[in-house]
Amino acid sequence: MENLQEATKTDNLILAPRKKRWLMSPSADKAFHTLTKSLALFLFTLVIALVASMIYNSRLSLSRFGLSFVFSSTWDPVKELFGALPFVYGTLVSSITALIIAIPISLGVAIFLTEECPYKLRPIVLTLVELLAAIPSVAYGLWGIFVLVPFMRNYINPVLEKGLGFLPLFKGPSYGIGLLTSGMILAVMIVPIITAISVNSLNSVLPSQREAALALGATRWEATQIVLLNARSGIIGGIILGLGRALGETMAVTMVIGNRPEISLSLLAPSYTMASVIANEFTEATYDLYLHALIEIAILLFIITFIVQAFAQLLIRQISKGKKS
Amino acid sequence: MLVKNRNMENTSLESKEVKEVKEVKESKENKEEAKNLKVEVEAENLNFFYGEKQALYSINLKIPEKSVTAFIGPSGCGKSTFLRTLNRMNDIIVSARVEGKILLNNQNIYAPNVDVVDLRRRVGMVFQKSTPFPKSIFDNIVYGIKINKLANSRTELQQMVEQALKQAALWDEVKDRLNDSALALSGGQQQRLCIARTLAVMPEVILMDEPCSALDPIATEKIEELIVELREKYTVIIVTHNMQQASRVSDYTAFFLLGQLIEFDETEKIFTYPKEKKTEDYITGRFG
Ligand SMILES: Nc1ncnc2c1ncn2[C@@H]1O[C@H](COP(=O)(O)OP(=O)(O)OP(=O)(O)O)[C@@H](O)[C@H]1O
Ligand SMILES: [Mg+2]
Numbered sequence: 001m002e003n004l005q006e007a008t009k010t011d012n013l014i015l016a017p018r019k020k021r022w023l024m025s026p027s028a029d030k031a032f033h034t035l036t037k038s039l040a041l042f043l044f045t046l047v048i049a050l051v052a053s054m055i056y057n058s059r060l061s062l063s064r065f066g067l068s069f070v071f072s073s074t075w076d077p078v079k080e081l082f083g084a085l086p087f088v089y090g091t092l093v094s095s096i097t098a099l100i101i102a103i104p105i106s107l108g109v110a111i112f113l114t115e116e117c118p119y120k121l122r123p124i125v126l127t128l129v130e131l132l133a134a135i136p137s138v139a140y141g142l143w144g145i146f147v148l149v150p151f152m153r154n155y156i157n158p159v160l161e162k163g164l165g166f167l168p169l170f171k172g173p174s175y176g177i178g179l180l181t182s183g184m185i186l187a188v189m190i191v192p193i194i195t196a197i198s199v200n201s202l203n204s205v206l207p208s209q210r211e212a213a214l215a216l217g218a219t220r221w222e223a224t225q226i227v228l229l230n231a232r233s234g235i236i237g238g239i240i241l242g243l244g245r246a247l248g249e250t251m252a253v254t255m256v257i258g259n260r261p262e263i264s265l266s267l268l269a270p271s272y273t274m275a276s277v278i279a280n281e282f283t284e285a286t287y288d289l290y291l292h293a294l295i296e297i298a299i300l301l302f303i304i305t306f307i308v309q310a311f312a313q314l315l316i317r318q319i320s321k322g323k324k325s
Numbered sequence: 326m327l328v329k330n331r332n333m334e335n336t337s338l339e340s341k342e343v344k345e346v347k348e349v350k351e352s353k354e355n356k357e358e359a360k361n362l363k364v365e366v367e368a369e370n371l372n373f374f375y376g377e378k379q380a381l382y383s384i385n386l387k388i389p390e391k392s393v394t395a396f397i398g399p400s401g402c403g404k405s406t407f408l409r410t411l412n413r414m415n416d417i418i419v420s421a422r423v424e425g426k427i428l429l430n431n432q433n434i435y436a437p438n439v440d441v442v443d444l445r446r447r448v449g450m451v452f453q454k455s456t457p458f459p460k461s462i463f464d465n466i467v468y469g470i471k472i473n474k475l476a477n478s479r480t481e482l483q484q485m486v487e488q489a490l491k492q493a494a495l496w497d498e499v500k501d502r503l504n505d506s507a508l509a510l511s512g513g514q515q516q517r518l519c520i521a522r523t524l525a526v527m528p529e530v531i532l533m534d535e536p537c538s539a540l541d542p543i544a545t546e547k548i549e550e551l552i553v554e555l556r557e558k559y560t561v562i563i564v565t566h567n568m569q570q571a572s573r574v575s576d577y578t579a580f581f582l583l584g585q586l587i588e589f590d591e592t593e594k595i596f597t598y599p600k601e602k603k604t605e606d607y608i609t610g611r612f613g
Contacts, residue, residue, distance in 0.1 A: 216526055
């Protein structure tokens, strides 16, 4: 009996004229449209407002130094001279160093996780890797100061100096802090991101791709190359995400890079990054021009990150072009 | 069309009687021929397990060289499993276990000293869903040639690519766009590309697992024509759910049921006078 009643009830609901349900009415459609549109507009306005206020609040530095701000390597608050080049250099070099260290490690871990690792261990290892991404960057910084810096100073850097010291890239003296150390700490921080995304894209490659390669007489590694080829746009996406994180990372880097606004070709030398200088000197900026110069650096960081992202989008689109027929 | 081609000799305007006599004579000849034919692929008491679960039960089978053999049977009966034991593709499944022998030219491919990589080159495989690599058409064919180091020079490589594409009846359609992505080809063209890629590494046996099940009738017809031609040079084994396809393209048919090989014989016999009741039931559509 009850069932029957219920059934007729739902029947009625289905047969009920549409206007009774407001959510299905054209006016609801319109309201929804307006809502989502205004939310999108709001976000857009927010970005514009942000950029506008940053430009406004860096106007003194912008008008005083113009383009030379980007190309000057003097950063001397006492003489009121500001040039951002050392920070741009430090940011780019530490991030690229991080990528060079992190990419092979991440790919190795990802390939191991998707191919070699016993099935039961896979989720455990993956969770461990992802856990690395959850550690706050101050903790990485502390670890950097107390463990990584002495380790680099005592073991790695002397070896590099001795073996490769003839290259300007590894010229001494080294204090443990510097570009290479911050690159390494950044690498530890971005390995989980790149690994997790690579694992995802490797797992989504059809098994038949590997089998097809094997069926042609491919060795295991040759078949893996085909799998990597299939996953490449996803992997590149992961790398770009990692690069984005490295470019903007502040805390951990500032604790190990030495915070010296100098450009040195050597990876063992101390340096400074854009994000670090903003965080460190914001409270010390005692006059307006100083403050404005720091905000201009923020604009530069924004532009560089934007360029990297745009470039990445282009690259990924280029790669996946062939996939659509 | 295909059927016509293959029975060309029988379709002349002979009287019924003459034809019958001739057919009897022919089938006798066939039998004698079959005895003399070199056996290319042979299964000896083959058992196969996925972990605890047995998927194949003591399969014994002799497939002659330069013939087309169809594997038929209801879904889940082990056709793909058996096909994949023939190039040891099942090796990559962790829980898989094989007992018994598969002989390729009288050599047990499960013997300990067998080079599996080279075995897989000799026994090519075409999959149900086409598997072009995300490379250009040209590079798809080149891949197999390169990894097996079959070409000595750039010109030789190009010749081999052209020859493979011609053999797979794809050359005319793609010769002007060899550098386009293979993923931009139609489904049927992709499948022929995969066949060409397989042919390029000069296999002896070609395994096909439902190669037409994702294709429209015209693309299917093209692949079927191709299979019939391949018989001249290769031993072809094809899994199919399509009875007409099996009768159109194959010389021999093996009927599988629940992991067992129920019957293996010349296709004509299987489809006209099957020895086993189960085969007859399946072919006439009484189950499956
Ligand atoms: N990787 C696997 N692990 C465990 N069992 C499997 C695996 N692959 C197949 N099986 C099982 O083995 C049996 C035979 O499967 P197989 O794929 O060989 O059948 P098939 O005849 O090819 O079927 P279909 O016509 O649907 O392709 C089925 O019961 C299937 O569930
Ligand atoms: Mg199957």
